Amino acid sequence: MQSETQTATALRDRSTRLFRGLQDLITSSLEAVDGREVFREDDWTHQQSGGGITRILQNGCIFEKAGVSTSAVSGALSDLLAGRLNTDAKEFYATGISLVLHPSSPMIPTVHMNLRYIELSNGDAWFGGGADLTPYYVFEDDARHFHLTLKNICDKHSREYYPHFKKWCDEYFFLKHRGEARGIGGIFFDYVRENLESFFLFVEDLGNGFLDAYIPIVEHRKNEPFGKPEKNWQLIHRGRYAEFNLLKDRGTLFGIETRGRTESILMSLPPEVKWVYNYQPALGSREEELLTVLRHAKEWV
Amino acid sequence: MQSETQTATALRDRSTRLFRGLQDLITSSLEAVDGREVFREDDWTHQQSGGGITRILQNGCIFEKAGVSTSAVSGALSDLLAGRLNTDAKEFYATGISLVLHPSSPMIPTVHMNLRYIELSNGDAWFGGGADLTPYYVFEDDARHFHLTLKNICDKHSREYYPHFKKWCDEYFFLKHRGEARGIGGIFFDYVRENLESFFLFVEDLGNGFLDAYIPIVEHRKNEPFGKPEKNWQLIHRGRYAEFNLLKDRGTLFGIETRGRTESILMSLPPEVKWVYNYQPALGSREEELLTVLRHAKEWV
Numbered sequence: 001m002q003s004e005t006q007t008a009t010a011l012r013d014r015s016t017r018l019f020r021g022l023q024d025l026i027t028s029s030l031e032a033v034d035g036r037e038v039f040r041e042d043d044w045t046h047q048q049s050g051g052g053i054t055r056i057l058q059n060g061c062i063f064e065k066a067g068v069s070t071s072a073v074s075g076a077l078s079d080l081l082a083g084r085l086n087t088d089a090k091e092f093y094a095t096g097i098s099l100v101l102h103p104s105s106p107m108i109p110t111v112h113m114n115l116r117y118i119e120l121s122n123g124d125a126w127f128g129g130g131a132d133l134t135p136y137y138v139f140e141d142d143a144r145h146f147h148l149t150l151k152n153i154c155d156k157h158s159r160e161y162y163p164h165f166k167k168w169c170d171e172y173f174f175l176k177h178r179g180e181a182r183g184i185g186g187i188f189f190d191y192v193r194e195n196l197e198s199f200f201l202f203v204e205d206l207g208n209g210f211l212d213a214y215i216p217i218v219e220h221r222k223n224e225p226f227g228k229p230e231k232n233w234q235l236i237h238r239g240r241y242a243e244f245n246l247l248k249d250r251g252t253l254f255g256i257e258t259r260g261r262t263e264s265i266l267m268s269l270p271p272e273v274k275w276v277y278n279y280q281p282a283l284g285s286r287e288e289e290l291l292t293v294l295r296h297a298k299e300w301v
Numbered sequence: 302m303q304s305e306t307q308t309a310t311a312l313r314d315r316s317t318r319l320f321r322g323l324q325d326l327i328t329s330s331l332e333a334v335d336g337r338e339v340f341r342e343d344d345w346t347h348q349q350s351g352g353g354i355t356r357i358l359q360n361g362c363i364f365e366k367a368g369v370s371t372s373a374v375s376g377a378l379s380d381l382l383a384g385r386l387n388t389d390a391k392e393f394y395a396t397g398i399s400l401v402l403h404p405s406s407p408m409i410p411t412v413h414m415n416l417r418y419i420e421l422s423n424g425d426a427w428f429g430g431g432a433d434l435t436p437y438y439v440f441e442d443d444a445r446h447f448h449l450t451l452k453n454i455c456d457k458h459s460r461e462y463y464p465h466f467k468k469w470c471d472e473y474f475f476l477k478h479r480g481e482a483r484g485i486g487g488i489f490f491d492y493v494r495e496n497l498e499s500f501f502l503f504v505e506d507l508g509n510g511f512l513d514a515y516i517p518i519v520e521h522r523k524n525e526p527f528g529k530p531e532k533n534w535q536l537i538h539r540g541r542y543a544e545f546n547l548l549k550d551r552g553t554l555f556g557i558e559t560r561g562r563t564e565s566i567l568m569s570l571p572p573e574v575k576w577v578y579n580y581q582p583a584l585g586s587r588e589e590e591l592l593t594v595l596r597h598a599k600e601w602v
Contacts, residue, residue, distance in 0.1 A: 042579065056578045065578065177563045239570070246547035247557065256548065262478045269540070269576040276572065277357045277366065278343065278564045 011125070011196055012093060015117040015203070019070045019097035020053075022115075022207040026099065027055050027068050029211050033218060036061035039068070044261045048075030054264040058271070062222060064104040067267035070097045073260070077120070080257060089120035096129075097207070098251060100268040101214075106234030107224035109135035109142065109183070110241065111214050112268070114251060115203050127199055128190035131210060132169055133217075134183030134241060136234045138289050140300075142217045143184045147300040149213035150187050150206075157202040165189045170297035175244055180294040182244045190250075233287050236279050238270040245269060312426070312497055313394060316418035316504075320371045320398035321354075323416075323508040327400065328356050328369050330512050334519060337362035340369070345562045349376030355565040359572065363523060365405040368568035371398045374561070378421070381558060390421035397430075398508070399552060401569040402515075407535035408525035410436035410443065410484070411542065412515050413569070415552060416504050428500055429491035432511060433470055434518075435484030435542060437535045439590050441601075443518045444485045448601040450514035451488050451507075458503040466490045471598035476545055481595040483545045491551075534588050537580050539571040546570060 027039045037060035045051040052071030057063055072095040082089065096116030103110065115129040133146045147166070154161035169188035174181050187206075192199055245252050245268050255265035281287030328340045338361035346352040353372030358364055373396040383390065397417030404411065416430040434447045448467070455462035470489035475482050488507075493500055546553050546569050556566035582588030 058578060065576075067578070177557050177560075177566075235573075242543060242574075242576075243547060243567075246544060256478050259478075263579045265478075266544070266576065267578055271576060272536075273543075273574045273576075274572060275366075275543075275567065275570040275574075277359060277368070277568055 009119075011117060011200055012095060012119055014200065016070075016072045016095040018200075018204055018207060019072075019095060019115060022097055022210075023053065023055065023068055023070045025208075026211065027057075029215070030057065030063065030066055030068070030101070033215060034060040034062045034066075037063070039066075042264070044264060046071070046073040046075065046261075047259060048073065050074050052261065052264060054261070054267060056267055060104075062103055062105070062108070062218060064102050065267075065271035066099075066101045068097070068099040069264050069267060071095070071260070071264070073258075075258070078257070081254070085120075087120055087122065087124060089122040089124060091121035093119040098268070099210075102238075102270050103218070105222065105224065105226060106136040106230045107139075107221045107226055108218055109133045110238075110270075113207075113210050115207055116251075117200075117203075125193065125196060126190070127192045127196065127203055129203065129206070130165065130169055130172075130186060130188035131206065131213065132173055132183055132186035132188065133214075136237050136290065137230070137286055138184075138293050139217075139221065142220065143300045145216060146184075146186060146213050149209060151301050153202075153205050153209045154187065156205060157198070161189075161202070162187065167297075173244065175240060175248070177247075178240060178243070180240065180291060181297065182240060182294075184293065184300065185297065232274070233281070235272055235274040236276055237287075237290070238273045239275045241270050242273050310420075312418060312501055313396060313420055315501060317371075317373045317396045319501075319505055319508060320373075320396060320416060323398055323511075324354065324356065324369055324371045326509075327512065328358075330516070331358065331364065331367055331369070331402070334516060335361040335363045335367075338364070340367075343565070345565060347372075347374040347376065347562075348560060349374065351375050353562065353565060355562070355568060357568055361405075363404055363406075363409070363519060365403050366568075366572035367400075367402040369398070369400040370565050370568065372396070372561070372565070374559075376559070379558070382555070386421075388421055388423065388425060390423040390425060392422035394420040399569070400511075403539075403571050404519070406523065406525065406527060407437040407531045408440075408522045408527055409519055410434045411539075411571075414508075414511050416508055417552075418504075426494065426497060427491070428493045428497065428504055430504065430507070431466065431470055431473075431487060431489035432507065432514065433474055433484055433487035433489065434515075437538050437591065438531070438587055439485075439594050440518075440522065443521065444601045446517060447485075447487060447514050450510060452602050454503075454506050454510045455488065457506060458499070462490075462503070463488065468598075474545065476541060476549070478548075479541060479544070481541065481592060482598065483541060483595075485594065485601065486598070533575070534582070536573055536575040537577055538588075538591070539574045540576050542571050543574050 039055040042054045050073035054069045057066040074093040098114045113131040119125040151162040165187035169185045340356040351374035355370045358367040375394040399415045414432040420426040452463040466488035470486045
C-alpha cells in the first residue's frame with residue numbers, strides 16, 4: 001500500500017507537468033494556425049486547494065472560441081461525490097487538461113480533448129479522458145484521418161485500446177433524448193486503474209498526438225466555401241453540444257458540484273447557438289446526411 | 302381514502318380542461334399582441350399513455366420564440382423517479398401547461414409560467430407551478446407591476462401565499478454557480494397537497510391572471526429603442542436561461558428522464574444565445590445594474 005501511494009504521488013506530479021507542457025505546446029501551435037488572435041490567460045485558485053490556468057482565444061481567423069485549460073486541485077470529497085464514486089476516501093486530488101475548439105467555419109469540425117488523473121486519499125487512483133470530433137458536415141476523409149491517428153497512438157500501446165475506447169466514446173457521447181451521437185466520436189476512457197505507469201505513457205502520446213489528429217483537418221477545410229445557410233446550420237447543431245455539456249458531461253457536472261471556477265468549466269460552451277423549434281433538414285441535404293451518420297456508430301478505420 | 306381518490310380524479314379532469322382552456326386563451330391573445338406571426342401546433346403522443354399539444358410562434362414582430370404547451374400523460378413511475386419522490390406508488394398521472402416567451406427586443410423581459418397537477422396511483426396528489434420574469438434591463442415599474450399582479454391574485458386566496466411563494470421562487474431560480482438569480486422572480490410552489498379543491502381555484506386565477514401580469518409590460522416596452530450592444534447583451538444573458546433549464550429545471554429533467562417529446566420539452570430554450578468567456582459589463586452600465594439586482598432577492602411590492 002505504501003509503494004502504491006508513492007507511485008501514485010510520483011504520477012501526480014508527472015501528470016501535472018505533462019498537462020502543463022501540453023497546454024503550452026497546444027496553445028502556441030493553435031496561435032500559429034489561427035494567425036490572428038492569441039490566447040488570453042486567467043490563473044485562478046480553487047476555494048479548497050490548488051487552482052488552474054485557463055487560456056481562451058476568441059474571434060480568431062480560424063477559431064471563434066478556443067479554450068485550453070489545465071487545473072490541479074485537491075480537497076475534501078463531498079458526500080455526494082463519495083457516494084457516486086462508491087468510496088470511503090475523504091480527500092481527492094485531480095489534475096487535468098481540457099480543451100474545446102469551436103472554429104468559425106462550419107466546414108471545420110469542433111474538437112474536444114480531455115486528459116485527467118485522479119487520486120483519492122485511500123490510495124485509489126485512475127486516468128480518464130479522450131478526444132472526439134464534432135463536424136457540422138460529413139467529410140469522410142476527415143473522420144478517417146482523426147480516427148486513424150488515434151488508432152495508431154492506441155495500437156503503439158495495446159491493440160485492445162482503440163476498439164474498446166472507440167466503443168466507449170460512441171456510447172458516452174450519445175444523446176438519448178435526440179437519438180443522435182454528439183459527433184463522429186474518437187476515443188473515451190475512464191476509471192483506468194491498472195498499470196498506471198504504462199498507461200501514463202499512452203496518455204502522454206495521446207496528448208502529444210492531438211495536434212496531428214486535428215490540425216491537418218483544419219488546414220484541409222479552412223478554405224472550403226460556405227454561406228449563411230451553412231453557418232445557420234452550424235449554430236443550430238451547436239445546440240446539441242450545449243445540451244450535452246449541460247445535461248450530461250461528467251466534467252462539467254463535477255466542476256459545478258465541486259464549485260470550481262464557473263467560467264473555466266463553461267468555456268466549453270459554443271460561442272453562439274440557435275435553438276429553432278423542431279428544425280428538420282431538407283431530405284437529401286448535406287445537413288440531413290450528418291444526422292443520418294450520427295444516428296448509428298460507424299467504423300471509420 | 303376512497304373519497305380522496307374520487308376528489309383527485311375529478312380534479313384531474315378539471316385541471317386538464319383548465320390548462321387546455323388557458324392554452325387557447327393565451328395563444329390567441331399573444332397572436333393579437335404579436336400582430337405578425339401565428340402559433341403552429343404539434344400534437345404528440347407519449348410513449349406510455351396520453352400526449353400533448355405544443356404551440357410555437359417563431360420570428361414574430363414581438364416574440365422571437367414563444368412556446369405554450371399542454372400535456373396530460375400517465376404511465377409507470379420509474380424507480381429513479383419513485384425514489385426521488387420517496388413514494389411506493391407505481392403509476393403517475395401528470396397534467397400541465399408550460400409557457401416560455403422570448404421576445405425579440407432586449408427591452409421586453411422573457412417570461413415563464415408553469416401550472417401542473419400530479420397524481421400517483423396511491424392517492425397522493427399535488428399542484429406545482431409558478432410564474433417568473435427574466436428581464437435583460439432593469440425597469441423597476443415593470444418588476445413592481447408583475448409582482449403586484451401576482452400578489453393580488455395570491456391575496457385573494459391567502460395572505461400567506463405571496464410571501465411564501467415569492468421566497469420559494471427566489472430560492473428555486475437562483476443559479477449557485479453564477480451567484481445570480483435567473484431573473485427578478487415571481488412566485489413558485491411545488492408539492493402543494495393540502496386543500497386541493499380550494500387550491501385549484503387559486504391555480505385557475507393565476508392562469509387567468511397571467512396575461513394581466515405580462516402583457517402591459519410588453520405594450521409599455523415594445524417601442525423602447527435599442528441597438529446592437531443591447532441585443533448582444535440579451536444574447537449573452539440568455540445563456541443563463543439555457544444553463545438553468547439544462548442544469549437545474551425540474552420540468553426539463555423530469556421530461557428528459559420520462560422520455561417525453563424532446564422538442565416540446567426544449568421549446569423553452571432561447572432562440573439564440575451567446576457564450577462569451579468571462580464577459581463583464583462595464584462599471585456603472587445598465588447591464589451591470591441588472592447583475593447587481595440579480596445578486597440579492599428584492600422585495601418589489
